[in-house]
Amino acid sequence: MSETMSPGRGLRQRTRDAVRQQIAEVALVMFDEQGFDETTVDQIAAAVDISPRSFFRYFASKEDVVLGDPMVYGEPVRQRLTQALESMPVWNALRAAFQAAVEISESNPEWALRATRVMISTPSLRARNTEKHLAWMTVLVPPVADALTGTEDERQYHARAITLCALTCFDVASAELVHRGGAVETGVLLDDAFRMLRPAALVD
Template identity: 45%
Template structure:
């Protein structure tokens, strides 16, 4: 079945493949040696490209880790839009966030290493917060639409409630991730998010 999206040409498919390969090489180096200890030159050398070529694909070293964060936000937004009509807002947001984990195989050890690296590197933490703001810009309008159409809230009230839910959901995700790291992955991230949300809503 066609998705309605044009099939990318050979040049674009090649670009995406190279982008993915550089990201995979960079992530492997970050996890082995540390984010701050790894240089762009080392990534370029390991990927078999020049430093100049690296900057054709990534503006900064942080983008190797966080470069697809905005795209993830759009995928969460699409998952939220696809939730059944009338679904309780928090349940819809939870399901949309979990949709990312269904995109591919889960590697708990790698996920833990990446989360730990992001927690420790100040530049990554700062950029991650900036990217989360972009998620709010994507998700709030969709949740507000649902609240207008399904709950009868006017525009301003719908935006207000949607902004509160999304901001709280993302903050709970950050809190759950920090607890998950302190527990060294000994608890489910989803369960920790549920617990954080329950504490806020109690």
């Protein structure tokens, strides 16, 4: 019976994902063109021909359309970091780890450009982005600390400092992508940011 039910459940989930994606795409264009705060849920719902109540079946808030679950990006970064630390110094491993987030962004560059443009122009979204950093720090700091030397307090402190610097590099590269109108790839910008901080990183 479970095998018979599985295709139906898969179809329902794919349908739900498709509707969610449609809402998100329409909403993001509206946020970008008329402003995040100026765009209401009622307007988004009307644009995709659903009720405002239905919008909240797919998204807990307007902010979730732009940022969503922070671990959608954070978990792939953590996995890459764990693998990279087996053969690389910490700073290099962090750059390799963030390539997972770069690949997700570059798989849909127009979305990434719009989402980042909306995020950096909206105070409430910038605050949510800080919360994303805290969520990522929770999973990235432990493997970095394990790769460092020193006392427990020193390793934890250095791990927090280095990881936050890496997160800042990612944010700065994403913002620069917007400033340059998408003319330079995120990965290239991220390489440049990591290179600038490389001499100061306590990773050797």
